[in-house]
Amino acid sequence: MKKLVIGLLILGLLLSLAGCGVIPLASEKTSGQPPQKAGVHIVTSFYPLYIMLLNITADVEGVTVSNLTRKETGCLHDYQLSPGDMQKLQGADILVINGAGMESFMDKVMRQYPQIPIVEASQGLEFIMHDGHPNPHLWVSLNGAKKEVDNISRQLASLDPSNQEAYARNSSTYIEKINQLQSEMHRVIDPAPQRQIATFHEAFAYFASEFDLQVAAVVEREPGSEPSAGELADIIEEIKNKKVAAVFTEPQYPTTVAEAIARESGVAVYALDPAVSGPDDKNAYLDIMQQNLEVLREALY
Ligand SMILES: [Zn+2]
Known part of the structure; x- marks a missing residue:
């Protein structure tokens, strides 16, 4: 049984690698270093998305998540990427952003990495406008957070179809937790x-x-x-x-x-x-x- 489980895990990992086109760097072989453990590495632009991704990718074999900006950065308005941030960005297989203008400081940088697919959490959602600009803070409402989680999980699944079921299962578990808190909040605030x-x-x-x-x-x-x-x-x-x-x-x-x-x-x-x-x-x-x-x-x- 144990062997079967390990076999399935390895098979899953191989399929996910094939699906994403993630290949260990060839240069590592020539440099004499052991090949890096390959997998899907997801980079999020800032903290609220990072927490969403920890939930969506929980226990998904071979998928790792890191946050581009330091945890204590806060909202990204007028943020400047540091050399360390750039390095993290270069290692990304998938970049997850909020969109709605939150990461506009990255537009120029991202044009240098057209090969990194982007998941946009706010894609297709309705915005509150201020002076002609969309307000990007969707995740601060529980409805907005749920919509972004669902959006991310669907876009992630299309980029990494081998883990589609896990992403869908994890995101519904997480959305259910948000639902429970949301009911409690309405009971008190309404x-x-x-x-x-x-x-x-x-x-x-x-x-x-x-x-x-x-x-x-x-x-x-x-x-x-x-x-x-x-x-x-x-x-x-x-x-x-x-x-x-x-x-x-x-x-x-x-x-x-x-x-x-x-x-x-x-x-x-x-x-x-x-x-x-x-x-x-x-x-x-x-x-x-x-x-x-x-x-x-x-x-x-
Ligand atoms: Zn803000």
Whole structure:
């Protein structure tokens, strides 16, 4: 029995290699190094996608995942690729990106690697628009995260058909876990008396829409674009007029401006996590959202 299982695993691995066209580098033979263990190496552009991939590829033999940008990077707005990032990119068999403009800093670089197939998590999804640009933060809502997981698993399956069943099975297991948390979140957030919130940047647009909350004010359009004195006054005015429940900071960014705004407006400050950084753990997104739920349970009541 054991031999049969090992045989099947090897067969599966061989089929997956044939399917993906992954061949160990020929130069390794001449350099005297032992040939690298071949397989499908998936590189994700940033943390939320990395966590999705840990789930979608869980226990799939021969498939490895690494994250291009450092875990603590946060949202990728205006990110610059480091030489180390470039090296990781060169080793990718498949690159998974969010799309909707989140990785626009990579456009030029990717043209240098036309051979690396790209899986786009937001492909075909509906966007909330801001000033003519799609808001890329789909994963911050649970519906958006589920759609992206499903999207990735389907596109991955077409690039690596030998593991199609495993990807589909893993993604439905993961989506079921998100469903359970989503029901619990609706049970708590739906009846909350306070519906108006102020957030640090545009990360919570989909989340707010999903739970019927109104983002009355945004402290910074994009991280790093600090509001002018005039804009600050407008934000404070908005928060007072709309009786905003709380100003939400994000753990990845400085909180000084948001705290000053909250103080001036006389409202409380809490942290909401857009799940753009965190531990190397496949349950991290669920844990972060559970923590957000605990914060909202306090802030909206
Ligand atoms: Zn962002």
